[in-house]
Amino acid sequence: MSDLLYSSVEEDLRAAVRAVLTDHCPPSAVLARCETPAPYDPRLWRTLARELGAAGLQIPEEHGGAGAGLRETAVVLEELGRAAAPTPYLGSAVLATTVLLGCGAADLLAPLAAGEQSAALAVPLTADPWADFPAGVRADAAGTLSGTVTSVPDLAGAATVLVPALGQDGPALYAVESTAAGLARTPRTSLDLTRPLADLTLHGAPARRLAGPDTAPGILRRALLTGAGLLASEQLGVAEWCLATTVDHLKQRHQFGRPVGSFQAVKHRLADLWLDIAGARAAARNAADALASGDDGPETVLAVAVAQAYCGDTAVRAAEECVQLHGGIGMTWEHPAHLYLKRAKADQLALGTPGRHRAALAGLADLPAPA
Amino acid sequence: MSAAVEVRERVRELLAAHDPATTDRLDFLRARFDAGLAWVHFPEGLGGLGAPRSLQAAVDAELAAAGAPDNNPRANGIGLGMAAPTILRYGTPEQQARFLRPLWTGEETWCQLFSEPGAGSDLAALGTRAVPDGDTWTVDGQKVWTSGAHTARWAILIARTDPGLPKHRGITYFICDMTDPGVEVRPLRQITGEAEFNEVFLSGVRIPDAHRLGEVGEGWRVAQTTLNNERVAIGGQRTPREGGMIGIVAATWRDRPELRTHDLHQRLLRGWLQAEVVRLTGERLRQQLALGQPGPEGAAMKLAFARLAQELSGLEVELLAEDGLGYGDWTMVRPDQVDFLGRDAGYRYLRAKGNSIEGGTSEILRNIIAERVLGLPAEPRTDKDVPWKDLAR
Structure with a gap:
């Protein structure tokens, strides 16, 4: 059975990450930054990635990383979710890093581990682990790439772009320098202000092949599975912030001569939400522990599908309750609740919707659909 | 000698002196109690050795492996889980000596006379009266939802001894003799057709003052020990995937x-x-408990279980289509225990309705989570300082 708790090392890591976020990333700072051309705070990323080594947690020590693992990575994501922090952690430290680990591309891992650069995986944020290998980009005989990928997360600041593409002999994974000729990035206006998306266009861009048809589909699937499983921890953090902030507000806010939080109609909604979040915590920890084991067998896949099917909806519900139970202030731009609502709703679509993961459960748990 | 070693030594001695293969069941159970192996965390002389509670599982396993009889704990859940810890905490030495041994061996089973038709979630509003008369009390009132009342020898009872005080302060805790001629037990038929529970009518029941548990007027505090032990008894077991109704x-x-x-x-x-x-939530709670960090998830597991059982049992009836229109058997029977999984879908659908009512309604549990876990303020209370006799009923 999985270890569903947090070790003391994990709690220490959480405290360190939280301290950085409290200093560098209060909601007011996130709000102030989110409409500027640079929604990601480079100083925050430097502190997290370089000083704390958070970006290299799952990278082995021989490649300059911390040699920790995905349980620890999940704890960082919880804290980033709790702060709705604008960082490329999911795209770079989770998705791209998992691909590079799968490809054994040590030279590309080193700058990520050191926190000097970030990388992006060129898939739409909605890509899920059960989809076919993407066919939007093709490699020609000379090994240059052409095609488009839309809604790519964490693309804007990435130094390296990892591109799944159909090569002459089938699916393959390539690395493209972001400065390469023929590569263009077009920012989108995204629902989630704290996780910008961009479209990637490639016109004969020079690329380095990292993996061929034998391994590329498995490596990509492992990365998407890891992303989906660990995103549950981010969603847990989002939900926890929403509940805690709402409870604090309802203890202070008085109407009808008493704290709003003393009305049963309100308390019962929060108790139900707390219970859902307790479930989300167990499911997210279970997925992180399963992924950390390195085993990609059915138990791990099932743990990921359960966590993502559950936590995606729980975070949205928590954020929606947060807006509703704050009343009028919850509808303002000034109050940060909307940042969490937007993050939660975008996360619900990210790396497979809850419905997509439930559909996967039909196969994984032998509950077949009607003929 | 460490506690674990001493306990193991005692088990060996018990088995050597009383071979389970040749010893009468009751004689063996009495000998086990006297050896301090009934509940090792109880004091010596009261069925225990003052040892850590965690050693009990090993004792049970070792004795079971040797073919020893057990005390059929499922038939005396109220006695073992609720009456015994309360008697241990608040009983006089005489009460402890009189009641604990036959309780543990199962010679005497127990029931609980707490809930009343007019006092469910608001248990402290109970109206059963106990009036002193020399060194005995006379009790009149009606209790409800009493499992095992028709077989129990004794009951734990809370009754109002001072109606002039606010509701929590005028209650006293008693041990009631279920063979008293003033005790009448009637089966309470429920929506499933069967009767797991009883109504108990108390008319001029005589209780000696020696059977009072705790001080006069302290009954509510004593009852908290009973009710806290009820909550400890719920949960804590590992469930396999698809265990229970979903399977x-x-x-x-x-x-x-x-x-x-x-x-x-x-x-x-x-x-x-x-x-x-x-x-998984239950498993996480179990892991926390194993490390001695009980999490607040415990209070919530019952809420989650009730919601799940009701959803799944409703779904099952629909899934069965025409078969969902049938029902196994409406005959009024008196089951020993709830057999959720052994009966049909209609039974499960109906019985699951009780899951959000019994042992604390889901609404009360939500209040507990909101107030004790989330720290939200309580609703204003209008009945706290009012004498019980002046409350609206």
């Missing part, structure tokens, strides 16, 4: 493809997901 629904789905519809499929997947997450 039955999933098996029907697999075995009978002709019943499948797209709507039911979506709901089944949601139900399966919910069941798996509740299982």
Whole structure:
């Protein structure tokens, strides 16, 4: 059975990450930054990635990383979710890093581990682990790439772009320098202000092949599975912030001569939400522990599908309750609740919707659909 | 000698002196109690050795492996789980010596006379009166939802001894003799057709003052010990995936493809997901308890279980289509215990309705989570400082 708790090392890591976020990333700072051309705070990323080594947690020590693992990575994501922090952690430290680990591309891992650069995986944020290998980009005989990928997360600041593409002999994974000729990035206006998306266009861009048809589909699937499983921890953090902030507000806010939080109609909604979040915590920890084991067998896949099917909806519900139970202030731009609502709703679509993961459960748990 | 070693030594001595193969069941159980191996965390002389509670599981396993009889704990859940810890904490030495041994061996079973028709969630509003008369008390009133009252020898009882005080302060805790001629037990038939519980009518029941547990007027505080032990007894067991009701629904789905519809499929997947997450939440709680960090999830597991059981049992009836219109048996019977999984879908659907009412309604549990876990303020209380006799009823 999985270890569903947090070790003391994990709690220490959480405290360190939280301290950085409290200093560098209060909601007011996130709000102030989110409409500027640079929604990601480079100083925050430097502190997290370089000083704390958070970006290299799952990278082995021989490649300059911390040699920790995905349980620890999940704890960082919880804290980033709790702060709705604008960082490329999911795209770079989770998705791209998992691909590079799968490809054994040590030279590309080193700058990520050191926190000097970030990388992006060129898939739409909605890509899920059960989809076919993407066919939007093709490699020609000379090994240059052409095609488009839309809604790519964490693309804007990435130094390296990892591109799944159909090569002459089938699916393959390539690395493209972001400065390469023929590569263009077009920012989108995204629902989630704290996780910008961009479209990637490639016109004969020079690329380095990292993996061929034998391994590329498995490596990509492992990365998407890891992303989906660990995103549950981010969603847990989002939900926890929403509940805690709402409870604090309802203890202070008085109407009808008493704290709003003393009305049963309100308390019962929060108790139900707390219970859902307790479930989300167990499911997210279970997925992180399963992924950390390195085993990609059915138990791990099932743990990921359960966590993502559950936590995606729980975070949205928590954020929606947060807006509703704050009343009028919850509808303002000034109050940060909307940042969490937007993050939660975008996360619900990210790396497979809850419905997509439930559909996967039909196969994984032998509950077949009607003929 | 460490406690573990001493306990193991005692087990060996007990088995050597009383071979389970040749010893009468009751004689063996009495000998086990006298050896301090009934509940090792109880004091010496009262069935225990003052040893850590965690050693009990090893004792039970070792004795079971040697073919020793057990005390059939399921038949005396109220006695073992609620009456015994209360008697241990508040009983006089005479009461402890009189009651604990036959309670543990199962020679005397117990029931609980707490809830009343007018005092459910608001248990402290109870109206059963106990009036002193020399060194005995005379008790009149009505209790309800009493499991095992028709077989119990004794009852733990709370009754109002001072109606002039606010409701929590005028209550006293007693041990009631269920063979008293003033005790009348009637089966309480429930929506499933059967009667797991009873109504108990108390008319001029005589209770000696020697059977009072705790001080006069301290009954509410004594009852907290009883009720806290009820909560400890719930939860804590590891459940396999698809353990419980979801396993039955999933098996029907697999075995009978002709019943499948797209709507039911979506709901089944949601139900399966919910069941798996509740299982993981329970497992996480178990891991916390094992490390001695009881989390607040405990209070919530019952809430989660009730919601899940009601959703799944409703789904199962629908899934069965025409078979869902039938019902196994409406005959009024008196089951020893609830057999959720052994009966049909209609029974499960109806019995699950009780899961959000019994042992604390889901509404009360939500209040507990909101106030004790989230720290939200309580609703204003209008009845706290009012004498019980002046409360609206």
